[in-house]
Amino acid sequence: MQATIVKVVLVWGLVLMQMPATSANASGNIWYDKFEAYEALNGNNWYTMTNANALGWSEAYLLQSYLNVYESSEQTQWLDKFVLHVDTIIGNASDLDGDGYLGWENYAASPARVVDGDFETVHPADSTLPRNWARSPDTSAANAIRTNASGSYKTGSWGVRITSNGTVFQSLRQSIPYEPNVIYTMRLNAKTNGSAAQGKANIYDHTTSALLATIIVNDTQWKEYEVSFVTPPVGHDVRIYLTHNNYTVSGGEVYFDDVKVSGRYPYIGLDGNLGLAFSKFIKLVYGSPDLHSAYLTKANNYLAFLENNIVPRWQYSSYIGNAWMTPTSTTGYYIKPTNLLTFSNESTWINAEGILPYNHFFMFSLMLNDLYDVTGNIAYKDKVDRMNTFFKNNLQVQSTGYKWRYVYGGQVEDVGHGNLDIYSALQLFNAGRIFNGNDMIRFKNTLVDNMWNQSLTNPKVGIVVDGSNNANTTKTLNLNAWTNLSQFDPLPWKIAAEQYRGISAISSPGHMLTLTEIMKWDPEKLVNRGFELKSALDGTLPARWERHNATAAQAYLDSVNKKSGSYGATIVAGGSTQQTLYQRWTDFTPNASYTLIFDAKADASGAGGKITVNNRTTGTIIASYPFYNTEWQSMSFTFTAPANAGDMVNIYLGHSLSTIANAQVHYDNVKIRRTGDTW
Template sequence: MKLSSKSLKWAAIALAACLALGPATGAAASSNAWYDTYLSAESSLGSSYYTSDDGGTLAWGESYVSESYLDLYGLTKDTSWLDKFVLHTDTMIANADDNDNDGYLGWSSYRYTPVEVNNWDFETASSSDSTLPANWVRFQSTSSTARRTTEHVGGSYGVEVRTESTGTKWQSLYQQLNDYEPDTLYVLQFYGKTNGSAAKGHAYLRDKTTNTVMCSVPFENTSWEYKTAECRTPAASGHVLEVWLGHQTYTVPGGSAFYDNVKVNAKLPFMVHDGVIGTPIARFIKLVRDNAALHTAYLSKANGYLDFLEHNIVPRWENSSYIGNTWSSINSTTGMYKQSAKFDAFSHGSTWTYLPYNQALAYANMLILLYESNGNATYLDRAKRTGQYFKNALTLSGSAYKWNYAYYASTPEDASHANVDLGFVLDMYRNGQLFTGTDMDRFMNTLMSVMWNGSTTAPTLTHYVNGTGATDFSKYMSQWTELAQFSMSLYPVAAEQYRGFTPNNTAYLLTLSRIMKWDRSKIVNQSFEMTTSTDTTQPAQWNRFGSTAATAYLDSANAYEGKNGLTIKAAGGTDQQVNQTWTHWLPSTSYTMSFVGKTDGSGAGGKVYVKDETAGTILASLSFNDTSWTPKTMTFTSPSSTSHVVRTYITNDNPAVTNGTAHIDTIKMKVSTDAW
């Protein structure tokens, strides 16, 4: 059953009342510069977007914040990050709209729809009168009372509408709208100011056919301010709609109202926005449902979010009376989402059918994550067939993939939008769907062999995935950084761009959380959720040492949390081990390692130890024989010289026991005095 907008709003208000969310636990300065930079940037950026009701703002502003909160929880296990996620998500859902009256809640935006006003910036003059902006009509006004002016916000011109000296009649400019969708919410937006006169300013939309004002914006401010008003178009087509610029009264002589960037746009739903907003929500649902320890505090929330996505966001794109069915089944293995045939969301007269890759893949990314929670075969089918459509568009150049922005575009995909593409690809691979380890290596090669300038001290990326263009998108690496799963050498490409850099937008904030995730001054892939590209039984960034896929492997049947744990099986002699090299640690510093472990009780047991390979000494070692999951902790001091090679090992305590097993999950390393 669909949740009502009213009930969702009250849920958010109740949550805000019971949560007093200050900075996350452990917000004091730490030994980890990435963490401290994140805390500082999040404090200034984290609350900037989630209260908006605009789908574009939520997608390209808030979604990165929400996703980063999940990263921070994964790194720190500090549930205050999940509390922030819940507050933000409840607020977004409470602000979801049903502007199109199709019965489904979702998000809409006017930022990308066609502008129905010509010469909205007044930059072009009439061919017969340089004082009159082209496409605009004077009403009872002259070149002295309605004219172009160099008072402006953007470009070089705005317009001034001045009351006449006698104050006997209205002085106005107007223009008929190009087109409109019937029974649709439109937004009148502009910048306006006055000269302080009591005449003030007034902009409005008028239905000429019925001689009614649809919406209006009175204003009297004396410096430029951004103004908006929403109004609904007539249910029938064929009406003449006009935008008017003038005053609140004509009886005050010498009153000036100034206007610039006057636009009228439909407020419409966009699949890409629903997908980008919905993906972190779907990820939260999976996180909570996979971790029993989170059920008491968050399972009810997760189930409510699942209900919202299943009964509102997903069906609106196939069953909505307003949007129509946007799914296209091309053949048994391939499909794609289309733009709605019922309205022009992007431009009038466009001839393309299927959405650009990133827009469909963002939505499919949400579907594959939801499939993991609800097992809905249709969601899996849509994700796989959309993914196959995209995969068919990839071109192999050497050992790297290249692709264009859309099926109809000759322009290569850019580094920024590619993050959306890669987010889908990574989640499909991590779920064993469609994309192989070979595919992942090829995407990684796109970055490392084609886009990267080769520098480890001043790395940059090209604008496009084919290695061309400027470096203006170089720092947009949130999903590119996740390819560090397949190559240790990728991490510096992201990290060195952010060293000493303060993120000033939320996309950068998410990239920073991903840099933290792959920072080997900690332990990476600490929950063993991710695999190498060559062996799906081997945890990424962990090396087998004297072991095989039969004796050291990812084990979904023995996971403390998430999908996998790590199992080490004794082979009756030689140690079966995995290890990870530890780098960028502080010398002569107290560190604490923690993990959760259990064994089969055979006597093989388990052991975790830290070894200074250069000195040939064991810095710390902890054996365990518990037969149920038990937290373990050990503290040690790092070597005095950072030139030493140090590794963490996981093995059996008694390797002589044949087939005895030890299971490890959630292994972490931190400076002892740090919060995480």
């Protein structure tokens, strides 16, 4: 354990005032501009913090959005930002609980041990006191009083004022329950009237007369303060005192509000969501040889950190205990720590078995699956498959889609937390495990048939997955994973994009992540550009691409011939007609100039390769680009979009010569960029 830690937390408005002003955005792309505007204002808000809540719910989404926007734009500035942030975050990790594993802790979700710390409830026997608080040593309301006078509270409608009399400490106090030998944090809002008496909050072990923690209040403006301490062994009388720093000064006034004392614990979901950002970077770098010189050392360092700290702490920590359970030969899940009271509201959603909500352990599962992909450690795969099997076993068919619970046996899942469930199902489907194409169609239907209001001019999405309260929602902007169901249908992108198109600015890192998923599935740029994702009902076909005059043996996903990632696309000539893969190109700007960029190579047969932009409506070839290189090469060409936005335009990938049977050509990273766009 460590010595007492004291920190003053600046009010949020001051933090925002110190952020750089947003730049004048003119990338030419609506999604990128919204992303960049939010990042310019908020990109530095969280990564220097040590609070797991800020890191796991805010910074983690920011980091994941950096990776998404890099994959769309190939601008390494986003990877450099990512590395700066992660190096700082890992540098701030500590072993506060003494179990040998580095990490971060959070107090926001744990029970607040102070009763009526916001002073909103009156004492049943004394209207001048807040509930459960007592005066000490004097009993006069003139010395310590609950008040709703203007300026005497920070939030709500009530605070307390304590006035010094120059002869003895005046205070409000109460005894607090605790778990022994655990790190707790006291936090509060307070201010003084400027007197030299100042203010003070103490945590005091009355049994041993030991002072455990102190906060000094010395500002005339409301500030949030916090201090951490280690609780004593079981059975002690631990008290909180709100008082003055110098009782000999008369007339000193100190005001308190929002007083909380909570255990400071690690949480698997927060570890998982932050760790997922790390693991996505690791997997990206491992799968991209062009990134090795600049980032492979960082990826190796992050991998070592995850494997040596974050992964084992949830099974082998002496502080947390074993949180991993395998109830059957095929299922498994993580449970809440059995020896720590980590959730303030667990009675409302934790089941008898202590099983965590799906989204909590899916964040960890998503990270573990990335680690399996880069290390081949079968133990990671086993845990991932068990968790997803447990989830799949508890899905219910509802109309054309699925319905499931937030937690096993609990309430219906909501759209926001459901993002993690959808991410996990997508990850396992694309890995060829647990979920099949029919499952994915049902998940897609959950959104487009059950939750969506069927409007693209004013799209709304119900806030629970069965759509039962659609009438109670306006716009549901937390659609990051749901947007990725565009792998199977263009509609999820349209639903998300039309909600974001009309808002002037996004307001959270979760929205930022959704915005980068919208960027990924923007049909103006082509979709599934790197062929990493497969069609729902044909595992050999890249999602959202179609075959023309070709069989599954002639146009297919290829895990061997690829430029980066896990897959490329290979086309084999039949010797007579042209075999192709194609994608319908939509949402283009009429008469605008576009550049098509791609990686490709052909075999030595002489058949070469060719990309064709074909206006099917007018029956004309807009552009055609042949090539004959036999090593991977990045190429590009420019063309002008049709004058009519409604024209049907297809992008065809094929051969330059179609008459050489069995000739092969390989493609990867096929994308379209409008002239002037940043990405």
